[in-house]
Amino acid sequence: MATARAAGALLALAIALGAVGCAEDRPAAPATSAPPASAPAGEQVEVRLSCSTGDPDAPCAFKPTEVTIHVGDTVRWVNDDATYHTITSTERADVRRPSGRFDGVVDEREEAFTVTFTESGEFAYYCQPHAEFMAGVVRVVPE
Numbered sequence: 275m276a277t278a279r280a281a282g283a284l285l286a287l288a289i290a291l292g293a294v295g296c297a298e299d300r301p302a303a304p305a306t307s308a309p310p311a312s313a314p315a316g317e318q319v320e321v322r323l324s325c326s327t328g329d330p331d332a333p334c335a336f337k338p339t340e341v342t343i344h345v346g347d348t349v350r351w352v353n354d355d356a357t358y359h360t361i362t363s364t365e366r367a368d369v370r371r372p373s374g375r376f377d378g379v380v381d382e383r384e385e386a387f388t389v390t391f392t393e394s395g396e397f398a399y400y401c402q403p404h405a406e407f408m409a410g411v412v413r414v415v416p417e
């Protein structure tokens with residue numbers, strides 16, 4: 275129950291800050307902004323965008339292609355090269371079309387794009403310029 279105690283302490287702090295008559299609607303968020311008690315800080319999983327697969331039919335790939343995370347976790351896609359890629363959500367893995375859930379672009383080495391998944395499910399995505407061979411799945415399971 276340490277989490278509940280910490281949340282209680284933060285609530286008390288927030289009330290105390292409010293009591294001193296802060297002019298803003300909300301007290302300034304402390305550096306460790308507390309997530310809701312039911313959503314502990316998530317883990318971060320990295321997926322690399324690599325164009326050194328050595329496969330002439332699929333020269334670039336998401337590595338790993340599939341990741342399984344928990345609700346509240348974050349996937350961080352990082353570009354291995356200076357190649358232009360997108361990280362584009364699609365409703366179906368076999369029909370690659372932007373679904374609008376997320377859509378990131380990376381075109382520099384070590385450039386990153388992150389998405390925090392707040393609901394469980396299977397989230398397929400692909401790279402638009404390399405849609406024929408570059409796709410992946412994020413499986414999000416309940417905590």
Ligand SMILES: [Cu+2]
Nearest residue numbers: 359401404408
């Ligand atoms: Cu790509």
